Amino acid sequence: MKKIILLTLLFISGFYFSQQIHVKYLRVLSPFTTSHEDLYIKNNQTISIQDSIVTQNKLTGDWTMAVNLDNGKKPTKQYFVSDLNDDSERNFFFTANVDSRDFFIYDKVPKPTWKIEEDQTKTIAGYKCYKATGTFRGSKIIAYFTKDLPYSAGPFKFYGLPGLILDIRTENKDHDIWKAESVNVDDKSTITFKPKFLNKEKISLKDYVEAKEAHMNKIFAKVAENLPKSSKVITNQRFTVEQKYEWEK
Template identity: 70%
Template sequence: MKNTILLISLLASSFIFSQQIHVRYLKVLSSFTTTHEDLYIKDNQVLSIQDSVIVQNKLTGDWTMAVNLDHGRKPSKEYFVSDLNNDVEKNFFFTSSIDGRGFFIYDKVPKVNWVIDEKQTKKIAGYTCYKATGVFRGTNITAYFTKKLPYSAGPFKFYGLPGLILEIKPDNMDHEIWKAESVDKDDQSKIVYKPQFLNKDKISLKEHVVAKEERMNKIFAKVTNSISSSMGAHVKNNQRFTVEQKYEWEDNEAN
């Protein structure tokens, strides 16, 4: 009898992992804009695609500052490629665009030291989710994950919990927030999980961060110049408006 139960459990587990999971997240980009991110999981492979379609805030009817000042150029789709694992570090490959130039970047992301509180729960997309907290690259974050979907994955570069992350947000920001709107456990989309992006320049994460911040500093300079000097306003350089506030090499440089 025990052997039969074990066999049924193994078959059920095999069936779950052979299906393709699709989670659609609403992502809050800023106080003014939102977009969507689609996460796909199948056979130990993970692909997350952040949409290029940005929804404008109806109250302002305007794009974010960065988009306005980048010659009206809208964001491109961004891809995050990885595999399922629960190691202390995880290999990510992701795309990015800076001033119209496309990049393909390798990133080794350390696992968050999660603290789980199973007394704190909420329903998200029909699933009971448990609260977890931790620090991700210098930012205190709160996540909600479900054990009903046993995948150590989530949107963007988040992973490391004993279940799929359906909501995650920084504790001190009103943006960089992801929340699942829907979950399809038997998605039939044709997904290429290991895209090559041969038309994009391959660079290191550090090179990408430097290039991105140089571009943002030019934008900040435009903002400062456009503000009347009588207002006494100034926009600081090297501000990071993302959940990634401090990278691993910066810890090493500080020591």
């Protein structure tokens, strides 16, 4: 009997890891705007692609126009590439655009210290999910993951749970939310899991963060010029789930 159970588990595990998984997430950027993120997993490799199209926030029903502040340049998709592992850190390679410059950045991301609450469950995209709480680069986060898909992965740079993350969000915020809309365990899309990005400038994570924040402060300064003198524009804010990096400890 034990051999039958073991063989069954090995068959199920082998089936999942031989298939290509595709999860489409609704990504809430702000209280008013959303986009999508597509996560693909196959043979221990993952790639997550954030769409550049900003649309109506389906969770709140509000609407706003997407404003492109990057010198009129059309937004580009962002890619996050990694491999599955059980280490305390995971290597991510991702792309970004700042002030019309295209970057390719290496990031070693520490695994969050998760606390799993087995008694807190919900069904997402047809899968039973369990609640977990943790801290990710200075933000308290709440995740729901499913044990039915045995991948320590999720959207963006999230990972470290004993199952695929189908919902993750920053605590007490109405944005920085990723919620799975669909899961395809036999996806047939042609995906390049290790794109080269030869046309992008290689840069360290620290240099990228500094360039991004300098650009944002320049934008805030332009906005301030058109406001009444009594108005205040707060600079040096990070409008992201990543609030504190490792070198800032």
